[in-house]
Amino acid sequence: MPALALVTLVVRDYDEAADFYTRALGFELVEDTDRGDGTRWVVVRPRGTHGTGLLLARAKDETQAAAVGAQTGGRVGFFLHTDDFARDHARMTAAGVRFLEEPRHEPYGSVAVFEDLYGNRWDLLQPTPPTTA
Secondary structure, three states: OOOOOEEEEEEOOHHHHHHHHHHHOOEEEEEEEEOOOOOEEEEEEEOOOOOOEEEEEEOOOHHHHHHOOOOOOOOEEEEEEOOOHHHHHHHHHHOOOEEOOOOEEEOOEEEEEEEOOOOOEEEEEEEOOOOOO
16 A cells, blocks of 8 residues: 555534644545535645545544543644744744643654644654664
């Protein structure tokens, strides 16, 4: 398989989730289609990319609603790469994104854990460029 197209993220509400991902994280709304049965097909992805997107799926029942914000059991489950950590960290902080730690500089890159509007944990990560031998 050449690519992973979508990852489903169970959300409370389509509009609040789409607003957070587009406004606070700077993603683009790729698709928002009414499916005619009270559900929508809502896809967002990092602006300017053509890679994996998030399918924002509204919880349909109590079991799904209980998973909102805890889809990875409290672990970091999503990794948002950047080419300018300081710029994106500052922009996201100004947009109200809640970072759980101060930025760290690790051998693999600059990183800080943040939460989305539901409490899912993400890494904002600027990977260290590979060294050439």
